[in-house]
Amino acid sequence: MTAPRQIRVNAFDMNCPTHLVAGTWRDPESRASEYKDLAYWTDLARTCERGLMDGIFIADVLGVYDVFGGSPDGALRGGAQVPVNDPALVVPAMAAVTEHLGFGITASTSFEHPYTFARRMSTLDHLTKGRVGWNIVTSYLESGARNIGLDAQVRHDNRYDIADEYMEVLYKLWEGSWEDDAVVADPARNLYADPEKVHPIEHDGTYFKVPGIHLSEPSPQRTPLLYQAGQSNRGKRFAAEHAEAVFMGAPRPEILRANVDDLRGRLVDAGRDPHDIRVFSSFSVVVAPSAAEAEEKRERYRALIDPEGTLVLWSGWLGYDLEPYDLDEPLRHVPNEAMQSTNEIFGDGRWTVRDFVEGLGFGADGPSATGDPAAVADQIEDWIDTTGADGINLNHVVTQQSYVDFVDLVVPELQRRGRYRTTYEEGTLRDKFFGRGSRLPDTHRAARHRRHPAGAPA
Amino acid sequence: MTAPRQIRVNAFDMNCPTHLVAGTWRDPESRASEYKDLAYWTDLARTCERGLMDGIFIADVLGVYDVFGGSPDGALRGGAQVPVNDPALVVPAMAAVTEHLGFGITASTSFEHPYTFARRMSTLDHLTKGRVGWNIVTSYLESGARNIGLDAQVRHDNRYDIADEYMEVLYKLWEGSWEDDAVVADPARNLYADPEKVHPIEHDGTYFKVPGIHLSEPSPQRTPLLYQAGQSNRGKRFAAEHAEAVFMGAPRPEILRANVDDLRGRLVDAGRDPHDIRVFSSFSVVVAPSAAEAEEKRERYRALIDPEGTLVLWSGWLGYDLEPYDLDEPLRHVPNEAMQSTNEIFGDGRWTVRDFVEGLGFGADGPSATGDPAAVADQIEDWIDTTGADGINLNHVVTQQSYVDFVDLVVPELQRRGRYRTTYEEGTLRDKFFGRGSRLPDTHRAARHRRHPAGAPA
Numbered sequence: 001m002t003a004p005r006q007i008r009v010n011a012f013d014m015n016c017p018t019h020l021v022a023g024t025w026r027d028p029e030s031r032a033s034e035y036k037d038l039a040y041w042t043d044l045a046r047t048c049e050r051g052l053m054d055g056i057f058i059a060d061v062l063g064v065y066d067v068f069g070g071s072p073d074g075a076l077r078g079g080a081q082v083p084v085n086d087p088a089l090v091v092p093a094m095a096a097v098t099e100h101l102g103f104g105i106t107a108s109t110s111f112e113h114p115y116t117f118a119r120r121m122s123t124l125d126h127l128t129k130g131r132v133g134w135n136i137v138t139s140y141l142e143s144g145a146r147n148i149g150l151d152a153q154v155r156h157d158n159r160y161d162i163a164d165e166y167m168e169v170l171y172k173l174w175e176g177s178w179e180d181d182a183v184v185a186d187p188a189r190n191l192y193a194d195p196e197k198v199h200p201i202e203h204d205g206t207y208f209k210v211p212g213i214h215l216s217e218p219s220p221q222r223t224p225l226l227y228q229a230g231q232s233n234r235g236k237r238f239a240a241e242h243a244e245a246v247f248m249g250a251p252r253p254e255i256l257r258a259n260v261d262d263l264r265g266r267l268v269d270a271g272r273d274p275h276d277i278r279v280f281s282s283f284s285v286v287v288a289p290s291a292a293e294a295e296e297k298r299e300r301y302r303a304l305i306d307p308e309g310t311l312v313l314w315s316g317w318l319g320y321d322l323e324p325y326d327l328d329e330p331l332r333h334v335p336n337e338a339m340q341s342t343n344e345i346f347g348d349g350r351w352t353v354r355d356f357v358e359g360l361g362f363g364a365d366g367p368s369a370t371g372d373p374a375a376v377a378d379q380i381e382d383w384i385d386t387t388g389a390d391g392i393n394l395n396h397v398v399t400q401q402s403y404v405d406f407v408d409l410v411v412p413e414l415q416r417r418g419r420y421r422t423t424y425e426e427g428t429l430r431d432k433f434f435g436r437g438s439r440l441p442d443t444h445r446a447a448r449h450r451r452h453p454a455g456a457p458a
Numbered sequence: 459m460t461a462p463r464q465i466r467v468n469a470f471d472m473n474c475p476t477h478l479v480a481g482t483w484r485d486p487e488s489r490a491s492e493y494k495d496l497a498y499w500t501d502l503a504r505t506c507e508r509g510l511m512d513g514i515f516i517a518d519v520l521g522v523y524d525v526f527g528g529s530p531d532g533a534l535r536g537g538a539q540v541p542v543n544d545p546a547l548v549v550p551a552m553a554a555v556t557e558h559l560g561f562g563i564t565a566s567t568s569f570e571h572p573y574t575f576a577r578r579m580s581t582l583d584h585l586t587k588g589r590v591g592w593n594i595v596t597s598y599l600e601s602g603a604r605n606i607g608l609d610a611q612v613r614h615d616n617r618y619d620i621a622d623e624y625m626e627v628l629y630k631l632w633e634g635s636w637e638d639d640a641v642v643a644d645p646a647r648n649l650y651a652d653p654e655k656v657h658p659i660e661h662d663g664t665y666f667k668v669p670g671i672h673l674s675e676p677s678p679q680r681t682p683l684l685y686q687a688g689q690s691n692r693g694k695r696f697a698a699e700h701a702e703a704v705f706m707g708a709p710r711p712e713i714l715r716a717n718v719d720d721l722r723g724r725l726v727d728a729g730r731d732p733h734d735i736r737v738f739s740s741f742s743v744v745v746a747p748s749a750a751e752a753e754e755k756r757e758r759y760r761a762l763i764d765p766e767g768t769l770v771l772w773s774g775w776l777g778y779d780l781e782p783y784d785l786d787e788p789l790r791h792v793p794n795e796a797m798q799s800t801n802e803i804f805g806d807g808r809w810t811v812r813d814f815v816e817g818l819g820f821g822a823d824g825p826s827a828t829g830d831p832a833a834v835a836d837q838i839e840d841w842i843d844t845t846g847a848d849g850i851n852l853n854h855v856v857t858q859q860s861y862v863d864f865v866d867l868v869v870p871e872l873q874r875r876g877r878y879r880t881t882y883e884e885g886t887l888r889d890k891f892f893g894r895g896s897r898l899p900d901t902h903r904a905a906r907h908r909r910h911p912a913g914a915p916a
Binding site: 018023025026033036038042063064072076077079082083086088096112113116119122123124126149183190191192195209213217219306 | 649653669673
């Protein structure tokens with residue numbers, strides 16, 4: 001009999017007033033409108049490290065949710081992912097007040113050239129001493145594309161072809177340009193870096209031409225820990241080839257189980273170990289010392305859920321305007337194309353607008369557990385053991401109270417059950433995830449771009 | 459008789475081992491190779507705030523100095539502005555440990571789309587509570603242009619035309635998109651932002667098309683404090699139209715005086731007050747409690763100056779390879795075009811390579827003062843009073859010792875003379891600079907893009 005698997009927990013947040021649960025920014029305990037302040041982020045980081053979480057992941061969009069009603073008005077009224085500030089810039093301050101916590105940021109392969117993006121991530125990996133992850137996003141809101149001068153989004157599959165080459169450029173810069181011992185920094189030899197060990201990448205591809213060397217010296221992890229969340233077929237293939245962790249959403253365990261199994265199979269096809277990816281499943285928690293208090297808290301939160309803000313978000317995710325519907329009208333008129341991703345996630349597609357608002361208001365694309373610490377821990381354990389996921393991506397219902405409650409109440413319960421770390425492992429974020437060092441394994445496609453001391457790629 | 463002008467001091471650094479003085483990273487006291495660590499930056503910020511400096515400015519290049527010898531080898535050996543990490547990412551950590559210090563970063567109008575850059579700067583202005591400045595750069599190293607897929611740099615003047623439109627897009631986003639009272643954040647009204655007061659900028663220009671709203675809510679300064687350093691005729695015009703502070707380099711006071719006077723005249727032409735720009739002049743200091751100790755320290759530093767690294771930097775600045783020259787060979791073969799900017803700065807152009815290495819090794823493009831605190835303060839006072847500059851841009855000879863010495867020894871001396879603040883003014887960086895609030899004045903061209911409560915531009 002093997003020991004029960006440790007459950008990983010990642011805090012999921014966004015640099016904006018409303019991330020996934022609309023309306024709860026109005027709770028008296030909510031700190032949502034402090035998102036602009038450094039103290040919001042340093043406090044959150046301290047809480048998550050106190051709770052021995054793996055990391056904080058910061059979502060991002062470069063654009064506004066303007067599908068609902070055909071305008072950004074509803075999004076603005078609810079602070080629904082707009083206004084939204086840059087996620088990378090809060091990481092250095094959080095790193096300064098923590099020692100072990102990881103930091104993930106979302107960034108699209110469509111908004112910044114890989115040459116400059118590579119340096120930005122290397123800088124973060126240096127400053128955090130190897131605690132940075134990157135959620136690779138290829139898609140983005142249509143409104144964002146328009147604002148950088150693109151008339152329409154690049155077709156979905158082509159976007160992934162561009163992303164594949166984007167990754168290749170990054171791997172060459174991160175893994176191939178500087179040999180491990182290129183930086184000498186020896187005053188006696190009057191040598192900071194040995195030019196013989198720093199190589200121009202000479203990338204001349206279909207979408208990018210990058211002849212030169214990487215601007216940053218090797219950082220602890222080189223390539224940041226790679227996350228991905230694509231749920232399309234092409235997106236899953238991309239994840240299987242690149243990602244070390246994925247975010248998955250599913251309201252029912254059998255759907256998640258199928259997706260997890262599918263992904264692990266794809267990893268084998270890509271020449272990797274099926275457990276080379278950690279799966280984080282969307283989850284939200286309303287917990288209190290007693291079941292009655294938890295129900296009371298849930299009711300208080302539920303009363304704050306804002307229908308409009310919820311539909312603004314769902315209209316954006318579906319790419320379909322839910323504004324003309326009455327609350328109890330079935331969504332039978334929604335074209336199949338728009339509902340496809342939702343059908344995949346929720347099974348039968350028989351939804352009313354009220355289902356989105358009331359049923360999904362707390363969990364977005366995952367389950368929501370309410371109860372005392374034991375009940376919540378039961379549900380989390382059951383979810384993890386049934387689905388084969390490695391951990392949960394903890395959404396907040398009310399920030400930062402949801403995280404504080406989880407750390408104070410659920411973490412000790414999971415620890416008592418032997419399902420949660422009681423101290424951090426040493427090392428970088430990647431080392432904490434897989435326990436085999438800071439670098440990507442040799443089976444990862446990035447490894448083929450490494451240069452070895454002889455000077456040529458292996 | 460008016461009170462003597464207060465002298466402003468800005469610390470000038472870069473996220474790399476060697477900024478302006480090559481070879482001194484080898485000094486036992488140097489922390490140059492710690493540039494990758496957060497502690498380097500938080501310590502520097504604390505020192506500068508202890509010394510009541512205006513701010514820390516972080517230079518940047520996106521490319522390598524590969525003119526010398528036609529390769530980046532010399533730059534790598536000396537750590538001469540390569541490796542170089544992103545400057546913006548060290549700001550949030552420095553902001554977290556300070557209250558008044560300003561932070562300036564260099565960023566080019568050629569490497570990032572204004573829509574995403576606007577959000578990055580707004581985020582910094584929020585996180586620092588209005589303490590951020592931006593050094594607007596239009597030029598960059600040829601090697602950087604190649605690595606983002608450009609075959610050659612855009613012609614110099616055209617670059618400024620693009621930059622003018624880039625600024626227009628930014629002003630619309632920063633000043634025009636959100637009215638002052640657009641963010642309500644009122645739970646009782648269930649209203650985070652009032653859509654009636656958030657406006658798409660509908661920019662449809664020659665180089666950029668940005669139809670949408672700014673993604674960030676109004677930050678304390680809106681537009682960050684604007685710096686510029688261009689010394690060409692077109693660059694000076696750009697500065698006169700946009701900048702609130704400029705960096706100027708000159709080895710002799712009469713040259714700086716002429717440039718300062720010229721700039722103030724150009725401001726009047728642009729409809730601004732001649733003192734709407736603060737001029738910071740490059741300066742370096744080697745100071746010790748006694749003159750003898752200072753001379754000893756200077757001699758120790760001088761012995762560390764690395765000829766190759768110095769010539770790597772100068773070859774890059776001149777765009778002309780100094781590698782084939784003997785140390786004492788006059789530079790008479792340098793084409794006039796390459797020497798033009800240097801002739802402007804240094805007067806007669808009769809230089810040998812040794813002049814660059816020995817005469818300029820400490821000061822880069824400004825004077826260097828050595829002595830006890832009184833002697834150094836004399837030289838700074840004299841320099842400021844003769845040239846009409848507002849302050850000095852303090853380069854380090856050895857980091858961070860040069861800053862620590864300045865704060866411990868020179869600041870108290872200038873304070874005794876009534877030439878240096880003894881406490882910080884309240885308010886944002888712009889307010890500390892001009893004492894008239896956090897926003898750009900109505901005479902600045904950005905102001906024409908503001909919307910007033912009526913909803914239309916004034």
